[in-house]
Amino acid sequence: MEKLIIEAIKIKGKCPVFKVGYKMTIKGPKIDLEETDAICTHAFASFLPYIVALRKGVKPSEIGLGKGEKAYVQCLDPGPPYTEGGTVIFEITVVEDETEESLGNSEKSD
Numbered sequence: 001m002e003k004l005i006i007e008a009i010k011i012k013g014k015c016p017v018f019k020v021g022y023k024m025t026i027k028g029p030k031i032d033l034e035e036t037d038a039i040c041t042h043a044f045a046s047f048l049p050y051i052v053a054l055r056k057g058v059k060p061s062e063i064g065l066g067k068g069e070k071a072y073v074q075c076l077d078p079g080p081p082y083t084e085g086g087t088v089i090f091e092i093t094v095v096e097d098e099t100e101e102s103l104g105n106s107e108k109s110d
Contacts, residue, residue, distance in 0.1 A: 002055045003027040005093045006047060013079030013086025018043065026051060043075045043088060054094050069094070 004026040008018040017040040025035035050071060053063060060066035065073060071092040079086040 002057075002097065003032070003095050004051060004054060005095060007091050007093070008088050009091045010089040011086055012089075013077075014084070015040075015075070015077075015086045015088050018088050026055075028055075040075070042077045042085075043090065046076050047073045047090060047092060050092070054092060057094075060092075065092075 006024040006026070008015075008020055008022045011018065011020060017038050019037075022037035023035070024037070024039060025032040031039065050063065050065060050073065054060070054071060060069070060071035063071075065071035073090050073092065075088040075090070077083055077085045077087050
């Protein structure tokens with residue numbers, strides 16, 4: 001099962017939830033709370049539409065989210081002068097489960 005690591009890489013304005021470097025980990029359909037620093041409904045709404053596609057192997061460039069292997073999305077809070085908060089830019093990395101990969105390779109060799 002692939003997992004997504006979503007990291008806050010830049011903050012414009014003041015975010016009350018995230019700091020640069022905070023991460024959220026999604027494994028399958030679950031948010032891994034032990035590997036997650038913070039969750040924000042504004043931020044989650046920005047990457048929710050892409051979670052399944054990225055987990056299923058759709059390249060970020062195919063859906064306009066990046067030029068390489070990583071996807072980039074931005075929080076929906078516009079920040080000043082419109083709100084008191086701030087907006088966060090997130091980098092999303094897909095990590096393949098090495099356990100399942102090695103199990104798949106051993107099944108192929110049988």
